[in-house]
Amino acid sequence: xxxRTSRRPTxxxxxxxxxxxxxxxxxxxxxxxxxxxLREVLSLKGTKVGCSHGGCxxxxxxxxxxxxxxxxxxTIECNGASIMTIEGLRDTxxxxxxxxxxxxxxxxxxxxxAFIDNYAFECGMCTSGMILSAEALLNSNPxxxxxxxxxxLSGNLCRCGVYPNIxxxxxxxxxxxxxx
Amino acid sequence: MKxxxxxxxxxxxxxxxxxxxxxxxxxxxxxGTDLLGILTDDILPAxxxxxxxxxxxxxxxxxxxxxxxxxIGALAKLSDIAGHPVIKDRYPMxxxxxxxxAMPQVRNMGTIGGNLCQDNRCWYYRYPNHLGGxxxxxxxxxxxxxxxxxxxxxxxxxxxxxxxxxxxxxxxxTSLVAMGATVTTTRRAVALQDFFxxxxxxxxxxxxxxxxxxxxxxxxxxxxxxxxxxLRKSIDFAMVNVACVLTVEGGLCREASxxxxxxxxxxxxxxxxxxxxxxxxxxxxxxxxxxxxALANATPLTMNKYKVAIARVLVxxxxxASA
Numbered sequence: 426x427x428x429r430t431s432r433r434p435t436x437x438x439x440x441x442x443x444x445x446x447x448x449x450x451x452x453x454x455x456x457x458x459x460x461x462x463l464r465e466v467l468s469l470k471g472t473k474v475g476c477s478h479g480g481c482x483x484x485x486x487x488x489x490x491x492x493x494x495x496x497x498x499x500t501i502e503c504n505g506a507s508i509m510t511i512e513g514l515r516d517t518x519x520x521x522x523x524x525x526x527x528x529x530x531x532x533x534x535x536x537x538x539a540f541i542d543n544y545a546f547e548c549g550m551c552t553s554g555m556i557l558s559a560e561a562l563l564n565s566n567p568x569x570x571x572x573x574x575x576x577x578l579s580g581n582l583c584r585c586g587v588y589p590n591i592x593x594x595x596x597x598x599x600x601x602x603x604x605x
Numbered sequence: 606m607k608x609x610x611x612x613x614x615x616x617x618x619x620x621x622x623x624x625x626x627x628x629x630x631x632x633x634x635x636x637g638t639d640l641l642g643i644l645t646d647d648i649l650p651a652x653x654x655x656x657x658x659x660x661x662x663x664x665x666x667x668x669x670x671x672x673x674x675x676x677i678g679a680l681a682k683l684s685d686i687a688g689h690p691v692i693k694d695r696y697p698m699x700x701x702x703x704x705x706x707a708m709p710q711v712r713n714m715g716t717i718g719g720n721l722c723q724d725n726r727c728w729y730y731r732y733p734n735h736l737g738g739x740x741x742x743x744x745x746x747x748x749x750x751x752x753x754x755x756x757x758x759x760x761x762x763x764x765x766x767x768x769x770x771x772x773x774x775x776x777x778x779t780s781l782v783a784m785g786a787t788v789t790t791t792r793r794a795v796a797l798q799d800f801f802x803x804x805x806x807x808x809x810x811x812x813x814x815x816x817x818x819x820x821x822x823x824x825x826x827x828x829x830x831x832x833x834x835x836l837r838k839s840i841d842f843a844m845v846n847v848a849c850v851l852t853v854e855g856g857l858c859r860e861a862s863x864x865x866x867x868x869x870x871x872x873x874x875x876x877x878x879x880x881x882x883x884x885x886x887x888x889x890x891x892x893x894x895x896x897x898x899a900l901a902n903a904t905p906l907t908m909n910k911y912k913v914a915i916a917r918v919l920v921x922x923x924x925x926a927s928a
Contacts, residue, residue, distance in 0.1 A: 455611035455656070458641070478642045479711055480840060491684075491713045497641040498714065499634075501611050502658060558709065579839030580708025 436504045440467065441513025453500050460484045460495035463510060471511035471553050475582075482581035485554035486510050492558045492580070511553035514560065535601040536560055536594070545594035547585035555581045559595045567603055569595070606644050609653050613661040617814050621791045623657045625812035630654040633814065635680055636715035638707070639723040646733035650745060659718075665816065666716070668692070675699075675820040679718025683777075684709070686717060696820060698829040698848060702780035705833045708840050718815045721778055721788070721800070722807055725771035725870075726842055727752060727760065744769045744804055757906040759844065762913055763869035764904050767804035772867045774842050779866030780831050781820065782874065783848035789817040803870035824860060827852040830926035832919045843867040845916045849923035851887065858882045858891075863899065863923070868916055875899035878920060887928035896921035 434449045445467065447453045452466050460477075463469045463486070475483030477496045484496040487509040514534035520526055536556045539545070546552045555578060562569055562577035569577070574595045583591065614620035624631050632653040634640055640656075643649065659665060665680040670691050677686065686692055687704035706712055706720060724730075725744075729751035732740045741747035744767075752760050752770045760770040778801065786797040791814045800815075802808055809815065823829070829850040835841035845867050852860040861879040864872050878895035885891050896917040903913045 454608065456606040456608050456644075458606070477645060479638050479707070482708065482710060485710055488713075492710045493713050494638070494710045497638050499611070499637060499641070499656075502634075502637070502660065577709060580710045582840070 436501055438500075438503055438505075439507040440469070441509055442517070447500070449501065455499070455501050457500045458496055459486065459498040459500045459503055459508070462500040463495060463508075469510050469512050473550055473553055475550065480582075481551075482554045482558070483551050485557050485581060487557055487561055490561060490564060492554075492561045509557065509560075511556060514556065534560075535605070536563070536598040539594040539598035539601065540591070543590045543594040543597060545587055545590040546583075547587055551581055551583045551585075555583070555591055559591075559598070562595070563599055563602055567599060569599060571596075606641070607647065607652055609644075610655040611658065612655055613658045616662060617659075617665070617791055617816055620657050620659060620662065621812050621814055623655070624814070627655060629811050631657050633657050633659055635659050635719040636682070636711075637719075638711050638715045639719060643724060643731075646731060646735070646739075648731050648734060648739050650739070650741070659814070670695070672822070673819075674822045677717055677818045677820070679721075679815045679817060680716045681718075683712040683715045683717065683720065687712060695823065696784070698780045698784065698831045698850070699777070699820065701831045702776045702833075702846075702848065705831070705843075705846075706776050707842075717777055717818060720775050721781075721797075721818070722809065722815060723774060724806065725769075726774045727769075727771035729755070730771060742769070743767075744771070753906070756908060758908040758911075759867075760906055760909060761869050762900075762903045762905045762909055762916070763873055765803065765870060767802075767870070769804045769870065770906065772869060773801060773806070773871050774867060775872075776833060776843060776846055776866065778872045779846050779864050780829075780848040781818065782872045783829070783850050783862045783864040784820050784823065785862070786818055786820045788815060789819070790815050798872060798874065801871035806870075823850065824852050826854065827860070828927040830923045832923050832926070834915050834919055845912055845919055847916070847919040847923040849920070849927045851882070851924065851927045853887055853928055856886055858885055858887050858928075861924075863895070863920060865899065865916055865920070868903075868912060875920060877901065878924075882924065887924060889925070892921040892924040892928070895924055 436447045438445045463472045473483040475481035479494050479497040486495045516530045516532035634656045665678045667678045669676045683703045693700045743750040782798045831848045833843045833846040848864045850862040861882040863875040863878050878899035899920045900917045
């Protein structure tokens with residue numbers, strides 16, 4: 426493992442459960458947004474870039490479980506934070522038996538599966554953000570009403586207008602998660 | 606965004622001293638939801654050399670209540686205010702106003718101090734530098750307010766004392782002024798309504814920091830309502846918002862406090878409407894009359910007469926909802 430010998434300040438993040446140490450001045454500049462760091466430094470392209478002004482929600486990630494906008498968050502201000510992106514939702518547990526032993530299951534999260542099953546997207550631009558906002562909702566409210574879902578997703582703009590299917594998908598995922 | 610340095614402050618004194626030493630080259634960052642948009646679009650001729658982070662100052666985000674009332678640290682997040690059990694119970698209008706700001710993600714980031722100190726939303730003022738150059742409007746030291754001769758549908762209906770017709774966009778400000786809130790800065794304590802100025806927006810000196818908002822306990826038996834009209838029910842800033850606090854005893858109005866937002870460069874107190882309600886039975890006719898009076902002195906621009914109609918109806922509805 427590479428030893429870090431420089432005395433540069435670092436930004437320590439936990440991204441989808443994996444610790445990341447980013448050196449300020451090397452991997453992170455003070456003016457870098459979390460969106461830029463995730464996509465361009467860590468190559469996690471599942472987080473989208475939409476309006477870059479905090480108006481569309483397509484860059485939504487979870488910080489300590491709460492949805493925030495990665496486009497108007499400075500990476501340097503996330504030191505010590507735990508960040509979840511869409512890549513972190515897939516089942517990463519390792520299979521212990523069978524021919525695929527040792528590899529991750531890669532199973533889709535119930536929300537991801539429900540979005541597919543309910544045609545809850547067309548172009549997919551809003552989907553990462555939608556699913557993460559919905560994930561935060563289901564973690565705090567496992568049995569949401571339609572209004573709860575609409576309120577929780579009110580900061581995620583879908584330019585294709587698939588909202589009814591998205592609400593259906595979140596309802597379905599809530600049921601699946603409860604039965605797990 | 607163009608480069609800048611970043612410093613985490615550990616006390617408000619340290620942050621104020623950094624501002625002072627920078628001679629205008631440093632900016633404060635709280636939630637960042639407004640500032641980072643401004644920096645991304647590079648709308649102001651002066652770009653900061655340093656951002657001073659206030660989120661690292663311990664205790665500046667506290668929410669406390671005692672016998673006098675509520676004390677909210679300037680760095681308290683809007684989502685924490687909207688969901689706070691004491692605020693929801695005893696100061697419901699503030700919880701509603703905080704919960705009406707933008708969207709869940711922004712409320713998880715944005716702070717009450719930032720909401721009060723945010724810059725205006727005039728689209729000429731905010732025009733991005735990378736799309737053919739920023740506009741040097743009157744507010745930036747230029748000679749023209751672009752709104753006057755162009756699209757002014759979102760601007761002031763009560764004039765522009767300093768020549769700028771951009772409105773105060775804060776949702777929280779409207780409700781807090783109606784509740785008689787006061788604020789403390791690193792330099793002084795003032796009534797919130799005196800905190801705002803038409804331009805540049807607040808009384809804050811270049812090295813002064815808003816630290817706390819105090820809200821007195823609502824009068825016994827008073828009721829309040831906060832209404833916000835916007836184009837989309839989510840995300841959008843208010844086209845008009847109204848906060849109303851009424852104390853009704855024996856069917857008659859004893860005290861009234863009515864404030865309109867997004868209609869003028871600062872929160873707009875509807876004093877005439879308050880006066881006409883005092884001592885009266887609060888019924889449909891009284892509320893209608895108060896709405897008429899609240900907007901009687903409006904001087905809409907070429908494209909925003911519709912805001913007068915919206916404001917009149919919102920005042921009426923807010924009065925009836927808090928009667």
